Amino acid sequence: MTASSVSREASNYDEVSMQQSLLFSDSLKDLKNLRTQLYSAAEYFELSYTDDDQKQIVVETLKDYAIKALVNTVDHLGSVTYKVNDLLDEKVDEVSGTEFRVSCIEQRLRTCREYIDHEGLTQQSLMINTPKYHKRYILPVGETMHGALRTKSKYLGCSLDDEDDWNQFRDAVRATITETPTSSVRKGRSPSPSPRHPQRSATFSFTSTVPKKQLEKRTVSPLRFPLLRSGSVSSRSTTPTSSRPTTPSSAAAARRRYPSEPRKSASMRIQAETENSKDIEQYPSKSKRLLKALLSRRKSKKDDMLYTYLDEY
Amino acid sequence: MARAGGITNAVNVGIAVQADWENREFISHISLNVRRLFEFLLQFEATTKSKLASLNEKLDTLERRLEALEVQVGTATANPSLLST
Structure with a gap:
């Protein structure tokens, strides 16, 4: 049960991350295409303004297009920057977790080294462990006193x-x-x-x-x-x-x-x-x-x- | 007739001037917003660069620590007498 739930959670996490990455790549592609679209729109409005007689209508259309293009650009940039920030924070958290794990491993290694050093010292110091009895006067019968x-x-x-x-x-x-x-x-x-x-x-x-x-x-x-x-x-x-x-x-x-x-x-x-x-x-x-x-x-x-x-x- | 034609020309010029000022105002608004967007992008670039630099530094430190741990573990596994005591 736990393994299946873990695998499901992992699969869900993978799916969510895949969707987020796809959306991020789409928004990045849109930002890349926005430049060409803006250039093509500018050329079209320039030609239409010179050729067409109803210049006022062309100007009004151009204004509307510029406003929409700006708003779209702001939205795209906002979403992309948010995603980039989120990704960076996630990576920083992962690195912090990894640092914590590495410090735990280092502490364990240090403890093992200290223990090994202590054991080696006790082996090399040739200390005789004299038996320490409790201070007690055992008085057997006869010559005890x-x-x-x-x-x-x-x-x-x-x-x-x-x-x-x-x-x-x-x-x-x-x-x-x-x-x-x-x-x-x-x-x-x-x-x-x-x-x-x-x-x-x-x-x-x-x-x-x-x-x-x-x-x-x-x-x-x-x-x-x-x-x-x-x-x-x-x-x-x-x-x-x-x-x-x-x-x-x-x-x-x-x-x-x-x-x-x-x-x-x-x-x-x-x-x-x-x-x-x-x-x-x-x-x-x-x-x-x-x-x-x-x-x-x-x-x-x-x-x-x-x-x-x-x-x- | 001439006076009426002059008045209509003046009105047309005034309307054109007003339209021109309106267009200038619109363009200034658009340029201001584009400049703000540009400033935002510059700020985002700076913060993202600093975050990436700190992350890179952390990863470098982590890489060095992991290499040191790897060397220590390799030394310990190469000398099993240390672990057996």
Whole structure:
């Protein structure tokens, strides 16, 4: 259907164009013949004017003929010029369409050339496409935290030993667990002879992070669990926790200044742990009365639960 | 009689002069229109020449572009390794 309609339209277009061209050629032929006709008419009227007696009639006929000839010439010239203009405009439109097509082809060729150049560059540049994985920490069971901590410490620029990091992390977790509600319980448990500097730093860091209610409780019982706090302090000084982003940098700076300090603190912590275990062993015999007094003052169900939890821990 | 003949001659001369002026007016009209037609033909010639010149220029440009495209396509078809990559 479409092909037949297209062929019909094409045939109609051809017929119309043929008719227009025929009319144009006829009008051009008439214009060419008009000159000879005018010359022959002029000769005829000249002879008739000289020979005939009724000159007035000849003159009137000549006038009429001149007017008609002029009008015919104007009509012919008008039609011919209109057709010529139409033909020229049509050709200009065709040329513009052809220019558009050629520019489209050039653009396609340019695109193909750019693509070929790009492909050649990628082939010749010897670029190794390294696989880019999504930033994600996959922590399998076992040494995952170890590895994660290592990566984290590497990322933060710390150069601590893995075992040391792991111990410090564990101590920090213990300290954060025992920080909030079990302070009163721990107070009576750890009367260890730890150095004073860590105690002060421990109390300072504790007051900077703990809410006011617990702060009041802390002020009631000062410096009674130095061993655990010293451990937590050492862990805090080296653990790169996310909640305190300035700690690893300070630890790293301190490590830069005193390279042997983490080892020292670790050994101190180990000593303190051993002393703590010893104290725990000697605890029922030495400070039973003190513990009883404390428990009688601040004993509650919550404290009991936490106390049992800490014992298990 | 002579006076009457002189009057008729004067009338005839006046009629002839008027007819002559009418003919001159007609010829001037015809010549004016022919001149206008001539001016129109000159203007048409100029515009048609300019249009044909611009069309010729466009066709020349198009011809050069088509020749360049032909050369490029010929080069690409002569080297099929370029298209295969």
